[in-house]
Amino acid sequence: MILIIEDSGIERKEIREALEKSGRQVLEAINAEEALEVVRSKGENIKLILLDVMMAPGNLFTLKETQGGLRTGEFLVFKLRRYFMKKPIVAITARKDIGELKDMIGEVVDVFIRKPVLEKEVVRVVDALLGKSQSGVR
16 A cells, blocks of 8 residues: 655646556555644555645644754654654655755655656556555555
8 A cells, every 4th residue: 555645636636546546556645744643643554655745734743843944744754664664665756956856855755756746657667666466456
């Protein structure tokens, strides 16, 4: 199962449809609160996380908790890494220059994908990280 954490309904739908067409099972969360709830309840079944790191601030993390500068999605990636020590996390971003983002969270993210997310790219990245055999496609 793949967890998509994306606050944009359009982006989330496109990613979900691409992954489902490739045979993947998908869970969705629209914010940090939902994401952590899904992780707590279904974490053992989640094999990979796709996370919008530029997600709008939510109520879950205060500015102090987000270390005074990281956006909600950027901070959430560190929280998720605690639950998923060895499972892949893919960061999705609209930033054109991801150098600064890599400096902040690159050590805990496996792959960065730029928006708009292309169907073929997200499937290729997931297949590379999980292997095609887990998708149900032979």
